Amino acid sequence: MSASPDRSSLWGDQQFLLLASARTISVLGNGFARVALAFAVLALPGATPGRLSLVVACQALPQLVFILAGGVIADRMSRARLMVVADVVGAAAYAGLSALVLSGHAPLALMCVLAVVAGTATALFSPAMDGLVPLVVQRDRLQQANGMLRVCTNSSLLLGLALSGVVVAWTGAGWALALNAASFVVSAFLTTRLRVPGRAAKKSSGWDDLKEGWREFTSRQWLWVVVAQYAVVVAALNANVGVLGPLMAEEDLGGARAWSLIVAAQALGTIAGAGLAARVRVNRPVLVAVLATFPAALPLALLAVSAPVWLIAVAMFGSGVSADIFGVLWATTIQREVPEEALSRVSSYDWFGSLAxxxxxxxxxxxxxxxxxxxxxxxxxxxxxxxxxxxxxxxxQVRGLTATARPAAPPAVGAPTVDEGTAQ
Structure with a gap:
């Protein structure tokens, strides 16, 4: 592992700056929503752990059901435009949740419906975002760009998490959810300003595209093995963040403020991890990424033995560092190894498997x-x-895949160039 030279001139790239700004603002709102939604449900009359599980599961299920369709759509149309649509849908969902909570009348069934809408927006957004990054930056700067994007979004998430406990405690969960809705609106506006090369229209059917993406995905053992690993890891981590952690905080740790501190410590760790991952080079990125997953188990083990809040927070910081080392190395490897024209579909299979x-x-x-x-x-x-x-x-292949930096393929002669942010 070695450090790479500082190439901070990416901040002078207007397109990258727009993308980073849109993601930073959107994730700031998500920091509020992550804490606010859990405690909004727990504050409802007759709230139980089962009801909290139901609402957060309703948000997660559409991400699984619609993620493959999101990947196909993102490889067939403007990825930036699809991200705008997803942001608008997400804003509407969180605005509705906010209105319900602020009104004092929040039927569980309606909250579940809005949670489904929010999850659907994420399913459309995520594959498009993964496929857009290589269109904004050059291939040899992908790791730096992925790291810088994660530094921005993780810093924003940290701020949102740090403030969320205070906002929930002082003004209630409804206003925190409203801030999330507003952040999606701003993100959508900034994304409309992106100008990246378009792609020629495809004549194949959506079903054929899906099968082609599956072939690309299954032909790489390292890819499907790690996705299978993360199907288990994500399920365990989501159970902790969405249900078990807040329940433990409510029962033994002091409530929303203590839990906000713990998850904020993790967010702070992800900033350090992303910054480190943006600057280092490893010869076997998938091996390092998988090894970096082990620390994720420690905070859950400490919660299980009722460790002090400060010790859990330290462990969450360490897990945050390792999580973003994984995230940057993983995203960069996929973007380098998978052809750009199939990138969103392969990303959607990655998301689908990881969220299974x-x-x-x-x-x-x-x-x-x-x-x-x-x-x-x-x-x-x-x-x-x-x-x-x-x-x-x-x-x-997980142990042996080495880093590559293949040059980007030149555009086809006569291929149309359009603004992905504005194409109809």
């Missing part, structure tokens, strides 16, 4: 906590993370 068990994890976390206890449920999640990560290391 997330709704189930959220849905059962509350009932399991009721049945065996919150601490035992947390210990089980920590064990699942460690076991899945160890299993991924058995793959020869």
């Amino acid at each position: 068990f997330a709704p189930l994890g959220l849905l059962v976390a509350g009932p399991v906590a009721d049945g065996v206890g919150i601490q035992q449920a947390l210990a089980g999640c920590a064990a699942l993370i460690a076991l899945a990560t160890g299993a991924a290391l058995l793959s020869p």
